[in-house]
Amino acid sequence: MPVTEILEKPARTKSKKSAFREWLDSVLFAVIAATVIRWLFFSAFVIPTPSMENSLLVGDYLFVSRLHYGTTTPVTPLQIPLTHQTIWGSNIPSYLDWIQLPPFRLPGFTEVKHGDVVVFYLPVEHPDAYQKYSSVLPELHPHPLDQRSNYIKRCVALPGDRLEIMGGQVYINGIKQVNPVRMQNEYFVSTTTAVNEENVFHKNGITDFTQFTETFDDSIASNDEFGYIVKTTGDLAGKLKSYDFVKRIEPVFMSKGLKEPFLFPTTNLLDWNKDNYGPVLIPKKGATIPMNAVNIALYGEVIKNYEGNNQVTLGSNKITLGGKTLESYTFKQDYFFMMGDNRHDSADSRYWGFVPKDHIVGKAAFVWMSIDPNPVSFLNKLRWDRIFRIIQ
Incomplete structure (x- = not known):
């Protein structure tokens, strides 16, 4: 019986990577890992x-x-x-x-x-x-x-x-919400004299403050009242009450019905401001709304820009999709309200x-x-x- 001789090929010597190649591989691996x-x-x-x-x-x-x-x-x-x-x-x-x-x-x-x-x-x-x-x-x-x-x-x-802000307080579905622990608001601090800002404000962790002037709402203080507008938490504002030169501290909110410019939505149909806003329904996937003038102002951009719709035309009193006027609209995804x-x-x-x-x-x-x-x-x-x- 013939015997077949098996000849083994000589093993190849594995070439050693250069220092630059090893560095390049390491960098490439790090970039890929960090990206993932x-x-x-x-x-x-x-x-x-x-x-x-x-x-x-x-x-x-x-x-x-x-x-x-x-x-x-x-x-x-x-x-x-x-x-x-x-x-x-x-x-x-x-x-x-x-x-x-x-x-x-x-x-x-x-x-x-x-x-x-x-x-x-x-x-x-x-x-x-x-x-x-x-x-x-x-x-x-x-x-x-x-x-x-x-x-x-x-x-x-x-x-x-259904969100509504009344006097700076957020309400959801008619229920008053718990404010964040370190939420910051504006306060009017009435004082008998000018204060040492370093010893009074900075010492109490208050870095955003302005001396009261006539540019602020006249309802905050009387004509002869001196003070400061500070942005801080309620707890830090409360600490200022211990000073004998502080007469009173009052939160500063815009009046209801006072329309604020540049607020969403851009319309004359609503007189909202940052402290008195809504009520407004937050869009939900599957929810259907009628297309009246107010809802067009509130949700028109949503329908046009974020719902994947084509050929949307916005007007003040109507919205068209594919050339057809919408009488109602059903949202395709969920939305959130952030502050x-x-x-x-x-x-x-x-x-x-x-x-x-x-x-x-x-x-x-x-x-x-x-x-x-x-x-x-x-x-x-x-x-x-x-x-x-x-x-x-």
């Missing part, structure tokens, strides 16, 4: 404005969980990893909008609830909406959905809720409207670092008491 973590699990954000004070401060660095509500798939896949809107340190766009995919939300383990601090894409950076709101937010630019600016606010009303905890210094849903569900990014979880942009001294630059603070 940032998209799927959590993202890091920094607070740039005082709209959430005194709950969140300018200079707070926080982690936002994308797992809570479920992360969404990318709309613009042609993007430089780990960027948002622009390339670092420049105004060069970091994405191409040649391909835009429909968003799909992966399952989360909870839904948005009343009082949640939520990060979301700013809806009015929609290409058909941004110019209308440039007087309130002059920095607006049009972007695809997942490239719009990230905003952080507190959810005060859910889909299907900042700094109630008199927040560009929120009172000024630009509802937040669609597909714009929700995640839930703010905790502050991992906090840097004071205007410290009293270098030693106070880092706010040690805020590190790893759970966001409430």
